[in-house]
Amino acid sequence: MSAAKPQPRRVHSGNRRDDAARLAVLHAADDLLVEHGFGALTVEAIARRAGVAKQTIYRWWPSKVEILLDTLIEDSEKRLPVPAGSPTADSIRGYVRGFARFVTRDPAGKVLLALLAEAQHDPGTAKSLHERFLGPRRVRERELLATGTEAGEIAPKLGPDATIDALLGPVVYCALTGASVPRGLVDTLCEDLLRPRAD
Amino acid sequence: MSAAKPQPRRVHSGNRRDDAARLAVLHAADDLLVEHGFGALTVEAIARRAGVAKQTIYRWWPSKVEILLDTLIEDSEKRLPVPAGSPTADSIRGYVRGFARFVTRDPAGKVLLALLAEAQHDPGTAKSLHERFLGPRRVRERELLATGTEAGEIAPKLGPDATIDALLGPVVYCALTGASVPRGLVDTLCEDLLRPRAD
Amino acid sequence: MSAAKPQPRRVHSGNRRDDAARLAVLHAADDLLVEHGFGALTVEAIARRAGVAKQTIYRWWPSKVEILLDTLIEDSEKRLPVPAGSPTADSIRGYVRGFARFVTRDPAGKVLLALLAEAQHDPGTAKSLHERFLGPRRVRERELLATGTEAGEIAPKLGPDATIDALLGPVVYCALTGASVPRGLVDTLCEDLLRPRAD
């Protein structure tokens, strides 16, 4: 590091999309959200922080919401995968517990909350969030329940969507209100909703 | 010269706060939110629509969020009161059903969703929402459960906050994702959570 | 002074115009102009400083300019009277010297400069300034020259208005540009313009 070169200025890759710029944007967005909240998440601030021109952002993302969706999708697939294969009652309960942890403690969970919030303010966000995150994930969650039911691991008394809403809803609501998820809540719901009465 | 009086100009009340202006602001905010969404809810737009000077808004409300809170508090007390007196299992279930209707179909419910959303973006909103709406209402909801439990009407298996989160959370989550509350969801939850297994 | 009475609140006189309020306004205007410049001279600031309601100002003065004109007229008649009676060449020169002092050093002179300036920005000010100050004073100055000429004290080579403009103009210009009046300027002009060449 020489003092004579204060800005080593990341060199870009010519003709092709610059992946370094892409990552810089994603991380800048993530960091700004976590550090200063959604209010500080302006395109200008992201560009500043990422050391990127605004135009570079607008070239690749239609809005800051899509940036957040990109990070959310990547992170959630790493840190909160929907269990595949043949689930057990335990693994399903584990997923709900993981969801609670994700949404209340993981920085990436803040991104989901922020997008869920922004979706209330802007229909375009709602559409994107459903198409790119909520919808696909819900499909896999339904498969999870279906496979578990077929295998006799669980016997939900409600329909699949109702069951999922009943399990995840309280967790999300707690996160949105800044509360921690009360101890026992997830387990009780899993027992009540996934086991038949005559268990 | 008579026709040259183009400004009938609402007359205001001198030294005291002008209640007509107050109501005009509240209604304008409500209308704008319902008609064009939170994104269009700027102080300038409210002022324009209400026929009021911006300064009059800033004089009485620190932010547009407080305007919405004012309307939410007024409306929710009219349209979704927490049952007082001695509750029955039925009246408690009725409250949860009413909550579902409020939050998915009542225009005033949109205000709650918008504020819950904005609270994710701005800590000040979160604070106000808790202090002025969520907190006081939660107090009354806890009393509802406590009275019902003492009277032997219900026997919740979870703690009061967990019970309330488990009942209202799914409803709020459905509303936030734009889904309607699945038929049977509320009833099933009430049965499971408010009655002991061996009922 | 008792701590229990923080505002001794000047008592007003009921039915008649309150002269204390009138003076408080005039002094407040004067003080604000001298201390913080014309930019700080708002009606609100005058009212604050004078401990007077805005309406009291608007009731008696059509604008802050008229307030300044009131003080200017009062002060200039005290501190820079146009010599009356039978003038000598010396007394005329003394008047011009006095004018220079007034306009460059006397705080009341700042009021004249401010009004002359404001007259460039606002035709109403120009009108008032002429009607209430410049015009009447010019009348007396012309009389001064006329009487002096008749008495043989002076023999102006230019017409009366031209002479006055030529004598006072440089002084005003110096004041406006923040310069002091160069030594010898006034005397030389008086000699050249009031005495015939072959004197």
Place this chain on the structure above:
Amino acid sequence: MSAAKPQPRRVHSGNRRDDAARLAVLHAADDLLVEHGFGALTVEAIARRAGVAKQTIYRWWPSKVEILLDTLIEDSEKRLPVPAGSPTADSIRGYVRGFARFVTRDPAGKVLLALLAEAQHDPGTAKSLHERFLGPRRVRERELLATGTEAGEIAPKLGPDATIDALLGPVVYCALTGASVPRGLVDTLCEDLLRPRAD
């Protein structure tokens, strides 16, 4: 679809300053001053009239005063240059006459009067006006007198600054009071002040 191109929208020049915007601002300011006076000369009005964003004005000018100074400097150098080279008594008198015309009849002269006025209200304006207009011009005027004196064309009886103030002051004063410069005033002053007594 072809006629659907309603925005011909002046195209701007990318990374560099848009000269069209610069000129639009200068002309808008000039026009507003002449048409509606300094009172109507708000940044918002200039922006509106010039078809320019407010930010574009604030980007390049610290205040509306500097806009006026820009136009004044440009215009005065075109329409009222200080004679260069070797002056004659006639060319010097011609300059003073030109100054009188400029300040009483040329729209650009109104800009000078407005700035001189605003300088009374605001020290920053005074500073700028001196540094960018009055000072440099005064330097050239002193050179004019010095050169003329050396050449024997004139023999001022007063110092250079006093001479200039005595020549221009009356003209400016007449302009400020809305009067026309009395016939003979300029010529008489030039004769008296630029020629030695024993002429």
Place this chain on the structure above:
DNA sequence: TCATAATCGAGACGGTACGTCGGGTCTTCGG
């Protein structure tokens, strides 16, 4: 080999809304 084409940083541009300030009008209330 070298023109072409796409990307990048930079940042000017026309806009909209922000929250504040002062202007001038009005009404209430106490003396």
Place this chain on the structure above:
DNA sequence: CCGAAGACCCGACGTACCGTCTCGATTATGA
């Protein structure tokens, strides 16, 4: 009726971002 107080509508202030644009430089590609 006067004066203090202060709410009201209005419009300008100077700032922050929006999303679009043009620039000049950089670099991989293919004629």
